[in-house]
Amino acid sequence: MNEYKFRVKFLDDTKEFLDSIDEKSREKIIYNIWKAQSKNNKELFKKLQDEIWEFRTKYNETHYRFLAFWDKTNKHDTIVISTHGIIKKINKTPIKEIDKAERLRQQYFNNKTKDNENI
Structure with a gap:
């Protein structure tokens, strides 16, 4: 059994993007995210700036x-x-x-704080 360093959750925009691409590309991306969960590899998961990171996949000359x-x-x-x-x-x-990802990060944590206050 693999030991993961973290879980991955997709927001709606990620799910929509995955649904919009071909099956082979989608499978390669999911495989690389799975690999990034189990070992450190800057080719697969890299910090961009501040709090924003990126999962990276190159498949059929597409990045x-x-x-x-x-x-x-x-x-x-x-x-x-x-x-x-x-x-x-x-x-x-x-x-x-990157700015869009930061806005979504702030929105995520604001919503999470509100949800915790309502418990």
């Missing part, structure tokens, strides 16, 4: 990126939240995509 952030609020269950996916067409991940 897929899934932006993400860490949720370590539960000491027994670390989760990496994937905000959305893109097909990367330039060398650097576009700033607007």
Whole structure:
């Protein structure tokens, strides 16, 4: 049985992106995310800036990126939240995509705080 370093959760934008691509590409991406969960590999999972990271997959000359952030609020269950996916067409991940991931991160934690207050 594999020991994972973290769980991965997909937000709606990530799920929609995965649904929009072909099956073979989707399988390769899921496989690489699974691999990143079990061992440190900067080719598969890399910090971009501040709190934003990216899962990286190259398949059939296409560079897929899934932006993400860490949720370590539960000491027994670390989760990496994937905000959305893109097909990367330039060398650097576009700033607007990093900004979108940061907005979704802030929204996620604001909602989580509100949910905890309502318990």
